[in-house]
Amino acid sequence: MRRRLRTQLPLFLLLAGFTAVNLTPIIWGFLTSLKQPVDAFAVPPEWIFQPTLTFHAQVWFEKGFGAFLVNSVVISVCTVLTSVSVGTMAAYGLARLSSRTSRGLLFGLLAMRMFPHILLAIPFFVLAKTLGLINTYLAMILALVAINQPFTIWLMRSFFVDVPHELYEAASIDGCNAWQVFSRVALPVVRPGLWVTALFSLLLAYNEFLFALVLTGPDTKTLPVAIAEYGGEDINYWSLSAAAAVGIMLPIVMFMMLLQRHLVRGLALGAVKG
Amino acid sequence: MVYPLGYAIYLSLFNYDLGNGAHDFIGFGNYGALLAEQRFWNSLDRTVAIVLAAVGLEFGLGLAIAYGLYRLTFGVRTLNLLLFLPNIVTPVVAALFLRWIFMGRWGLIAGTLIGWGIFPPDFLGDPDWARATVILADAWQFTPFMIMVLYAGLNTVDQSQIEAAQIDGAGVWTLLFRIMMPAIQPLIVFVLAIRLMDAFRFFDTIYVMTGGGPGSATETITLYTYALAFRLLQVGKACALGVLTLLFVALLTALMIRFVYRRERGAF
Amino acid sequence: MTTRSLSRRHLLQAASALAAPVLLGARARAAGTIQMISHRYPALEYYADKMRNALPDTTVNTQLMPFDKALELETIAFSSKADTIDIAYANDSTFLTFAKNGWLRPLDDLWAKYQDEFKLADFSDSVLKTYHFNGHLYLMPFTLNAMLFFYRKDLFDQAGKQPPKTMLEYRDLAKSFNTPLRAGTISCLKPVDAALNESHWYLNTIGDGWFDKDWKPIFNDTRGAQAITLMQEITRDAQQGFTSAANDECMIALQQDVATMGLQWATRAKAMDDPKKSRVVDKMEFEAPRQGRARISSDGYGISAFSKQDPDTLFRIMATATNQASMRGAASFALSPRQSVMQDSELIKENRFYPAALTAVGTGLPLPGLAEFYSVGDFITRRVLQALTGEMTVKAALDAAAGETETFLKGHGYYK
Numbered sequence: 001m002r003r004r005l006r007t008q009l010p011l012f013l014l015l016a017g018f019t020a021v022n023l024t025p026i027i028w029g030f031l032t033s034l035k036q037p038v039d040a041f042a043v044p045p046e047w048i049f050q051p052t053l054t055f056h057a058q059v060w061f062e063k064g065f066g067a068f069l070v071n072s073v074v075i076s077v078c079t080v081l082t083s084v085s086v087g088t089m090a091a092y093g094l095a096r097l098s099s100r101t102s103r104g105l106l107f108g109l110l111a112m113r114m115f116p117h118i119l120l121a122i123p124f125f126v127l128a129k130t131l132g133l134i135n136t137y138l139a140m141i142l143a144l145v146a147i148n149q150p151f152t153i154w155l156m157r158s159f160f161v162d163v164p165h166e167l168y169e170a171a172s173i174d175g176c177n178a179w180q181v182f183s184r185v186a187l188p189v190v191r192p193g194l195w196v197t198a199l200f201s202l203l204l205a206y207n208e209f210l211f212a213l214v215l216t217g218p219d220t221k222t223l224p225v226a227i228a229e230y231g232g233e234d235i236n237y238w239s240l241s242a243a244a245a246v247g248i249m250l251p252i253v254m255f256m257m258l259l260q261r262h263l264v265r266g267l268a269l270g271a272v273k274g
Numbered sequence: 275m276v277y278p279l280g281y282a283i284y285l286s287l288f289n290y291d292l293g294n295g296a297h298d299f300i301g302f303g304n305y306g307a308l309l310a311e312q313r314f315w316n317s318l319d320r321t322v323a324i325v326l327a328a329v330g331l332e333f334g335l336g337l338a339i340a341y342g343l344y345r346l347t348f349g350v351r352t353l354n355l356l357l358f359l360p361n362i363v364t365p366v367v368a369a370l371f372l373r374w375i376f377m378g379r380w381g382l383i384a385g386t387l388i389g390w391g392i393f394p395p396d397f398l399g400d401p402d403w404a405r406a407t408v409i410l411a412d413a414w415q416f417t418p419f420m421i422m423v424l425y426a427g428l429n430t431v432d433q434s435q436i437e438a439a440q441i442d443g444a445g446v447w448t449l450l451f452r453i454m455m456p457a458i459q460p461l462i463v464f465v466l467a468i469r470l471m472d473a474f475r476f477f478d479t480i481y482v483m484t485g486g487g488p489g490s491a492t493e494t495i496t497l498y499t500y501a502l503a504f505r506l507l508q509v510g511k512a513c514a515l516g517v518l519t520l521l522f523v524a525l526l527t528a529l530m531i532r533f534v535y536r537r538e539r540g541a542f
Numbered sequence: 543m544t545t546r547s548l549s550r551r552h553l554l555q556a557a558s559a560l561a562a563p564v565l566l567g568a569r570a571r572a573a574g575t576i577q578m579i580s581h582r583y584p585a586l587e588y589y590a591d592k593m594r595n596a597l598p599d600t601t602v603n604t605q606l607m608p609f610d611k612a613l614e615l616e617t618i619a620f621s622s623k624a625d626t627i628d629i630a631y632a633n634d635s636t637f638l639t640f641a642k643n644g645w646l647r648p649l650d651d652l653w654a655k656y657q658d659e660f661k662l663a664d665f666s667d668s669v670l671k672t673y674h675f676n677g678h679l680y681l682m683p684f685t686l687n688a689m690l691f692f693y694r695k696d697l698f699d700q701a702g703k704q705p706p707k708t709m710l711e712y713r714d715l716a717k718s719f720n721t722p723l724r725a726g727t728i729s730c731l732k733p734v735d736a737a738l739n740e741s742h743w744y745l746n747t748i749g750d751g752w753f754d755k756d757w758k759p760i761f762n763d764t765r766g767a768q769a770i771t772l773m774q775e776i777t778r779d780a781q782q783g784f785t786s787a788a789n790d791e792c793m794i795a796l797q798q799d800v801a802t803m804g805l806q807w808a809t810r811a812k813a814m815d816d817p818k819k820s821r822v823v824d825k826m827e828f829e830a831p832r833q834g835r836a837r838i839s840s841d842g843y844g845i846s847a848f849s850k851q852d853p854d855t856l857f858r859i860m861a862t863a864t865n866q867a868s869m870r871g872a873a874s875f876a877l878s879p880r881q882s883v884m885q886d887s888e889l890i891k892e893n894r895f896y897p898a899a900l901t902a903v904g905t906g907l908p909l910p911g912l913a914e915f916y917s918v919g920d921f922i923t924r925r926v927l928q929a930l931t932g933e934m935t936v937k938a939a940l941d942a943a944a945g946e947t948e949t950f951l952k953g954h955g956y957y958k
Contacts, residue, residue: 012349015342019356022414026359028382029371037819041794043380044389107524114471114523116499119516122509122618129624151468158464196426200419207364209478213611214618217626218577218603224364229582229607237582238370238790245367252362253355260351377791378783379725379800393722399785401931485732488785489928504614505734505920506950507639 033242040239055243065226065244072222073251075137076205079144083201086145087152088194092182094153095160096168106157109150120147121214128215135217143215144205151204152197159193160186195259206252223248304514313490313498314515318522321494324405325473328412332469335413336420341450343421344428354425361418369482372411373398376483401491404484408492411479416469423465427458463534467527474523495519575601576851576859578843579615580631582606585685585809585876586841592863593629600855602629609735620645620846628849628856632681634672634840638913641675646844648678652857660861669840669879672908681842682860683879685872688902689739689836690811690895692796693803695827705803707832709747709772712803716779719802726779728795728804731930732788734916737923739837742909743805744769746835752910757956759947761922762940770926770936777930780804785927797822805836808902811895812874828898834905840879877903914954921946 032040034051059065094102124143125134133139163186171185187194209224216222227244230237308314339357343350360368375382376397387394397407431454439453455462477496480486486493486501495515503512578593580586590604607615612631619627620640632640640646653662665683673681693705697719706712712727720726730736745752745761749769754760777784781795793810795801797820813819814826845856862868869878873889877899883889890896909915922943929939951957 008347011342011346015339015346015353016349018339019353023356023359024382025368025371025375025414026363028375029367032374038797038817038821041374041380041798042821043385043798043800045380045382045385107528110467110471110527111520111524114474114520114527116477116496116516116519117475118477118496118500119503119509119513122503122622125618125624126622129622129626134624134626154464154468158460161460192426192430196423203362207362209364209366213615218575218605224366227364228366228611229605241367241370245363245370248364248367249359249362253359256355256358256362260355379781380794380798381783384782388723396782399783401933484786486924489931489933490924491931493924501920504610504617506917507617 029242030246033239033246035239037239040242055239056247059240059243059247063226063240063244065223065247068221068223068226069248069251071137071216071220072206072224072248075140075144075220075222076202078137078141079148079205080198080201082141083145083148083152083205084156084194084198087149087197088156088187089182090149091153091156092160092186095157095163102157106154109153112147113150117147117210121210124211125214134215135219137220139215140212140220140222143211144208147208147211148201148204152201155197155200156190156193159190159197163189199256199259202255203252304511305518308511308514308518316490317493317495317498320405320492321474321496324409324412324492324494325470325476328409328416328473328476329466329469331409331413332417332420333466336417336424337450339417340421340424340428341454343425345446354422357421358418360414361416361422363415365415365478366482368415369411369479372407372414372479373483376407398484399488401488404488404492408480408484411483412473412476415479416472420465420469423461424458427461428454431457459534463531466530466534470527470530471523474519575603576628576856577626578602578604578629578631579612579619579627580604580606580843581609581612581633581841583809585872586631588872588875589684589863589868592868593859596859596862597855600859602859616640620848623848625846625848625850627846628851629843629860630846631841631843633842635909635915637673637681637842637844638675638911639916640844641678641680642913645847646680647847647849647853648680649682649845649857650679652853653679655854656857656861660865662861664866664880664882666879666881666884672840672911673842675913681844682857682864683840683842684864684876685809685841686838686877686879686884686903687840688808688838688877688899688906689743689805689831690808690898690902691803691829691831692806692811692814692826693829694822694825696825697802698827705827705829705832709744709833713772713776716776716803720779724799725781725795725801726803727776727781728787728792728801728806729773729777729780729784730787730789730792730804730806731777731784731923731927732786732791733923733927734919736788736792737926738909738915738919740805741770741773741923741926742907743831743836744773746907747831747833748772753912757912757951759944762937762944767937767940770929770940773926774930774936785931796826805831808895808899809876811899812893815894828895830898830901830905834902834907836902836906838903838906838908840908914951918947918950921950 031047033055034053035046035049036052039046039049094105097105128134128139128143131139133142167185167189168181171181176184207224208222209228212222212225213228216225223244227241227248230241230244343353346353363371373381376384378384378396378399379388381397383397384394395403397403435453435457436449439449444453474494475496476494477500480492480494480497481500484492486497496519499512499515499519502508502515578590580590586606590606594602594604596602606612613636616627616630616632620630620643630640630646632646637646656662666686669683669686670679673679673683691705698705701718703715703718706715716726718726729740731740742752745766747769749766750760750763752759752761760766781787781792781801783791787795789807789810792801792804792806793813796804796806797814799821808828811826811828815823817823843860845853849856864880866880866882869880869883870886870889872878873883873886874893878884884900890900912918925934925939925943925946928934929936933939934942948957
């Protein structure tokens with residue numbers, strides 16, 4: 001036990017130290033949101049100061065970020081639900097296909113992701129405008145699903161590929177049809193993968209900025225766009241953005257904290273599957 | 275989903291000026307112009323250098339930390355959550371935070387050092403340091419992604435294999451390199467490919483931190499594409515650049531996959 | 543697991559069911575609302591507020607964002623002839639692109655119609671002139687701005703110095719005040735906007751300007767090269783990080799007592815005396831740049847050519863927001879294009895920077911009236927920064943910039 005501690009403790013301290021340094025920008029950003037501009041950008045930087053919650057209050061009450069939060073959440077959740085369900089099924093199909101065809105298809109899908117984001121904004125805008133979908137949730141959700149699909153499919157596929165063939169064969173022999181093999185055998189095995197994919201899709205959808213800028217209107221504006229609106233030309237705005245930035249992180253952090261238990265349990269189960 | 279991409283490729287064959295609406299078909303004229311430009315090749319070199327350095331850093335660091343977490347027996351969940359925070363921050367905001375840390379003279383780092391009497395170089399204003407800072411910025415945001423995926427992967431490795439190796443007397447590092455990494459090869463390929471692709475598209479953070487400067491020290495391909503599309507309003511040329519980027523990244527990814535799987539053809 | 547994936551599908555259906563009414567609802571709401579897109583800084587926020595409350599039975603939705611984002615959005619919307627924007631922001635430079643491409647609706651008829659009701663004759667002619675293109679008025683001016691020379695009176699008095707009368711004096715003063723802890727001067731050279739501002743001053747005062755009357759670049763002639771070389775010398779005494787410093791970063795440098803002097807917009811003068819933002823309250827003094835020729839600019843709003851709203855209503859909203867009472871309210875953080883406001887003695891007394899600003903408006907020069915100026919500004923600022931960081935010599939950089947500019951303009955139909 002003592003020998004274990006001798007290796008465990010330094011390891012922990014090392015990792016914890018790294019984590020602390022890694023978090024400095026976020027901590028500093030958080031502190032900035034609590035300071036008046038004269039203190040926030042003081043030289044030399046101040047760690048002791050008179051805190052103020054004015055900017056946080058302004059962000060949520062005066063500037064109405066609550067509505068934007070609702071928009072962001074609705075759009076992200078719908079995107080994740082669509083993207084993960086469709087993506088998982090597609091990934092399963094690809095994983096079971098022969099190597100060469102699946103490789104080709106996969107690469108084709110990835111082409112979307114290799115193309116610069118910013119150039120896709122214009123075609124998407126034109127498309128949405130023609131269909132009359134600007135300033136609706138649907139436009140954003142469709143665009144986000146389209147953009148994130150390659151990622152979802154590829155990630156899920158790599159989890160499916162790890163499942164040994166014998167498992168599938170055994171299930172078919174037992175009389176399961178194709179759908180049942182998928183839902184009763186494959187899905188449970190890759191459950192930790194599902195959570196990971198859901199989490200990353202959620203992040204991508206929640207933090208998406210460029211497409212939100214172009215496709216949302218005043219009624220469907222999401223948080224990243226709202227924050228970017230306070231980008232420049234006056235340091236007062238910087239303190240506001242800091243406050244908004246901290247606020248925007250909270251839902252995801254809470255979601256992750258709830259999800260942690262599932263993630264870890266899922267991973268532990270996954271390790272025993274062999 | 276295919277339509278926007280198709281439309282963009284279609285546009286690249288035109289001399290499409292967003293401003294005066296000129297819409298002349300010039301075939302591969304845009305491509306020719308780009309390939310002959312010094313600015314294109316310079317930004318490509320720079321982008322490749324930055325991407326390789328950043329992804330390399332993220333992978334090495336990510337693997338080390340994921341392995342460390344794997345071997346740790348307490349506090350893992352909390353550390354995991356805390357380490358992941360940089361990835362949760364919206365890129366636009368992350369860029370702002372990083373700017374406040376690295377800004378010359380009054381940024382956190384510069385300000386503190388000057389307070390102690392040491393005068394640091396200009397992180398965002400000196401060409402070499404600006405590149406290093408951009409690499410660091412990318413690594414800061416995306417190493418958590420690596421950590422999370424690699425950690426999940428390490429946890430799916432067969433326990434029996436590990437125990438067998440340990441009985442055979444494998445040390446800590448042999449365990450990692452000889453047993454665990456080969457076992458999660460598909461995952462490693464995936465994560466490297468995704469990062470390569472995304473790093474090439476890295477835009478928001480560089481734009482906010484250095485704007486492509488100083489001069490053109492940190493002007494990557496995406497920044498050049500942005501300038502072409504929105505400042506010079508030459509959308510056709512920008513789309514052509516986009517297609518070239520796509521081809522280049524595809525090539526790079528294919529090479530990487532070929533390299534990783536060179537001993538196991540058909541495993542992919 | 544089956545049940546879970548099934549229930550996910552159920553959730554999805556429920557979500558789309560929810561989305562549908564929002565879709566319809568959003569469209570219905572959008573029909574009557576007027577959409578306004580703008581740059582964001584305190585004066586514009588004030589005016590946005592005025593526009594929202596201008597006419598009793600209209601709903602104006604104002605979206606304010608950083609300059610380049612607003613430009614992006616406007617570019618995307620206008621180029622696809624969308625009706626998503628009704629009232630659009632532009633400044634004396636960007637409006638040229640919009641006007642030239644036919645994206646803005648000329649205001650001549652409306653201006654004449656409402657001349658008396660809103661006392662439009664009060665607007666200064668010189669400002670209105672800058673908003674004309676091909677003989678038509680395209681923008682209603684809202685704010686006027688000039689670059690002033692900011693300097694620390696307390697430090698100058700201590701050293702027994704006077705503000706510089708020439709650029710060369712400026713260089714020497716910057717050098718003499720330069721210490722490790724406090725830079726001699728600020729330099730704000732972030733591409734594209736900030737860098738163009740500063741280069742504008744140097745090229746006009748020491749150089750021969752940007753273009754000749756046929757729009758051929760002349761900024762790379764000998765005097766132009768001298769101007770940029772002087773800029774290079776002065777940046778040696780500038781604050782760290784000047785190559786990525788835009789107006790905000792320069793402000794912070796001055797407010798935190800980290801730089802002694804420099805060129806900045808008049809609208810930022812008031813913030814120097816705000817104790818919540820500044821450590822140099824009442825210590826900063828302002829002057830019109832002695833040799834003149836620094837940038838003056840004007841921000842305004844125009845009506846989109848593709849808007850489906852009634853142009854009369856839109857014009858009246860803008861005119862109400864810029865009436866005399868409204869502009870007086872904005873006096874401390876913006877200069878007004880209305881002559882009655884600018885010459886009001888009370889306001890001059892209240893705002894320390896007014897005298898300097900008034901002079902600067904008279905001696906300053908706007909950016910060249912070239913519609914593609916921001917586009918070629920991309921090349922020019924890149925090259926200038928490359929020269930400043932030593933990547934190229936000043937002459938080589940300017941020649942390269944001139945070459946690229948000529949090629950670009952030729953491709954756009956110039957030099958026939």
